[in-house]
Amino acid sequence: MLAIPAIRASRLSVRFLTRRVAALRDVDLTVYPGERVLVAGASGSGKSTLGLSVTGLIPTSVDADIEGWIEVAGTPTVEYAPGALARRVGIVFQDPSSQFTMLTVGDEVAFGLENIGVDPSAMPERVAASLAAVGLSDRADWRIDRLSGGQQQRVALAATLAMRPNTLVLDEPTAHLDPRSGTELYTHLQSVATDTGTALLLVEHDTDKVVPSLAERCLLLGSDGRVELDRSARNLFGDVSCARHWSDAGLQLPAAAAIYLAIDAEDADISLEGSAAATWMARNPAAQRRLRTARCGDAKRAPGDVVLDARALWRRFSTPAGDHQALKGVDLVAREGELVAVVGRNGSGKTTLLRALSGLIRLDRGEVRLEGQRTVDLGLDATARLIAHVFQNPESGFVAATVRDEIAHGPQAMRWNQAARDKFVTEALKRFGLEAVAAANPYTLSGGQKRRLSVAAALAYRPRVLLLDEPTFGQDRQSAEALLNEVATLREAGAAVIAATHDSRVIAEEADRVVALVDGAVAFEGSPGDFYADEELLAITGQEVPALxxxxxxAQALGADVPIDGRWRIPLAMSALADDWRTG
Structure with a gap:
């Protein structure tokens, strides 16, 4: 006898009342206990909407028109009593701060247990176990608003895991986590699913994090909210036509699959294991030759003049556990045309550093100079125009009621004439893929759309320095590349870019320099190649070597003549390689 599905949807369509077009259309989906399903699609394809529908938050808490039906554990979600569905389905939102209720970490994790009637005597053990699972055992008494974005995401995960739901909906649960913490979390989730039969519905843009280790099955949503592919991970990425369909949808392929597909798609036995791909590469001289010619190269632009010069930055915060020194004598220089990647574990001081550079927090000691002039002398208004800051949570910077007006706000503030203003807005909407949501409220956008909007609005000021806090978070591959292309254009115009990021592709392929923070102090400054060659440094900063x-x-260790360093942008370099292979 087959088990009752954990999730079952039939011809499910969802349209938000503020939108004319449906977010999901005719979705059929069955997920059994213990299944681990990756839900993928371009930004705005309905991934988060599907998750909210599974939890019952659509339509009980989020106004939307629904057609078809969806049930959890054999019962339609609309028939559950208020709160009852929370016993069966846990969710971690794309923006974890949106689901917090209590002030401190421990109280937040205990809050859900109280609501589902867990015996008070059992609660301390479950709270402690959940915090240990996400690496926050020493933060139980901390105020949540004093934590970094990554630490807040861990709190949300701990609160969900403590309730021990039968089904977990995870909307990019590692987006704010450093790579090593993300790997540890996914390893833990795999154990939970295996040991308890918990079903996982997972949204994740970085397939190398979850395929094939965690996600056994992949569901691809098209831009119109319809299911385009639903297959096992190995079957999907091992099939040439399906892998191409995935890539053509603007999504990232696992690095191994991308290499096979680009170099020898018709003949190779595609494997998702990196070691197998390396062995195949070492045995294939033709593939090595094509790879060498397709590399983007090592050429670095000559550094321009210093735009921003920060010296001896110190900043301390008070916490329940005592004073916390967030910055410890940090020095940072950014030159014209440079992209400086700031990396480090969650809570290492990355976001605090960006806020100090933009003048949003007062320094205890130290100074920031913009083209030789102290920012404290320039004043906040002038500094804000010259140093654009795109926040970790884009909503923090929104000021308008529509996407169009949000982009227009900067030009209006700078008194552009109407024609110039309209031209800029129209072009920005097109370049950032926001034309279809121009009339929408910014707060109703998907996470990826919100981030693109915040960058589009920031570029209006033509800043001398652009500060980006996790710029590729929530972005599909195509959208991330488009955003980085816009950033590259700004760099070519002479601006300096400083990006706090956990994205190894941005660090390895886009950055000119890497600045690594450990406990608020600079532990390394140098090239991406030197950074990734230092295993001890990677360990203390929570980073991992990119999959490619x-x-x-x-492959090189097996004797292959292939380059390691240099700029690789999968699948851009792989696409060029495929063209070269087919025409060469």
Whole structure:
């Protein structure tokens, strides 16, 4: 006898009342206990909407028109009593701060247990176990608003895991986590699913994090909210036509699959294991030759003049556990045309550093100079125009009621004439893929759309320095590349870019320099190649070697003549390689 599905949807369509077009259309989906399903699609394709529908938050808490039906554990979600569905389905939102209720970490984790009637005597053990699982055992008494974005995401995960739901909906649960913490979390989730039969519905843009280790099955949503593919991960990425369909949808392929598909798609037995890809590469001289010619190269632009110069920055915060020194004598220089990647574990001081550079927080000691002039002398208004800051949570910077007006706000503030203003807005909407949501409220956008909007609005000021806090978070591959292309254009015009990021592709492929923070102090400054070659440094900063680099290092160790360092942008470099292969 088959088990009752954990989730079952039939011809499910969802349209938000503020939108004319449906977010989901005719979705059929069955997920059994213990299944681990990756839900993928371009930004705005309905991934988060599907998750909210599974939890019953649509339509009980989020106004939307629904057609078809969806049930959890054999019962339609609309028939559950208020709060009852929370016993069966846990969710971690894309923006974890949106689901917090209590002030401190421990109280937040205990709050859900109280609501589902857990015996008070059992609660301390469950709270402690959940915090230990996400690496926050020493933060139980901390105020949540004093935590970094990554630490807040861990709190949300701990609160959900403590309730021990039968089904977990995870909307990019590691987006704010450093890579090593993300790997540890996914390893833990795999154990939970295996040991308890918990079903996982997972949204994740970085397929290398979850395929094939965690996600056994992949569901691809098209831009119109319809299911385009629903297959096992190995079957999907091992099939040439399906893998191409995935890539053509603007999504990232696992690095191993991308290499096979681009170099020898018709003949290779596609494997998702990096070691197998490295072995195949070492045995295939033709593939090595094509790879060498397709590399983007090592050429670096000559550094321009210093735009921003920060010296001896110190900042301390008070916490329940005592004073916390967030910045410890940080020095940072950014030059014209440079992209400086700031990396480090959650809570290492990355976001605090960006806020100090933009003048949003007062320094205890130290100074920031913009083209030789102290920012404290420039004043907040002038500094804000010259140093644009895109926040970790884009909503923090929104000021208008529509996407169009949000982009127009900067030009209006700078008194552009109507024609120039309209031209800028129209072009920005097109470049950032926001034309279809121009009339929408910014707060109703998907996470990826919100981030693109915040960058589009910031570029209106033509800043000398652009500060980006997790710029690719929530972005599909195509959208991330488009955003980075816009950033590259700004760099070519002479602006300096400083990006706090956990995205190894941004660090390895886009950055000119890497500044690594450990406990608020600079532990490393140098090239991406030197950074990734230092295993001890990677460990203390919570970073991991990018999947493509691991394959290339492995192939080189087996005797392959392949480059390791340099700019690789999968699938851009892989697409060029495929063209070269087909025409060469």
């Amino acid at each position: 680099r691991r394959i290339l290092v492995g």
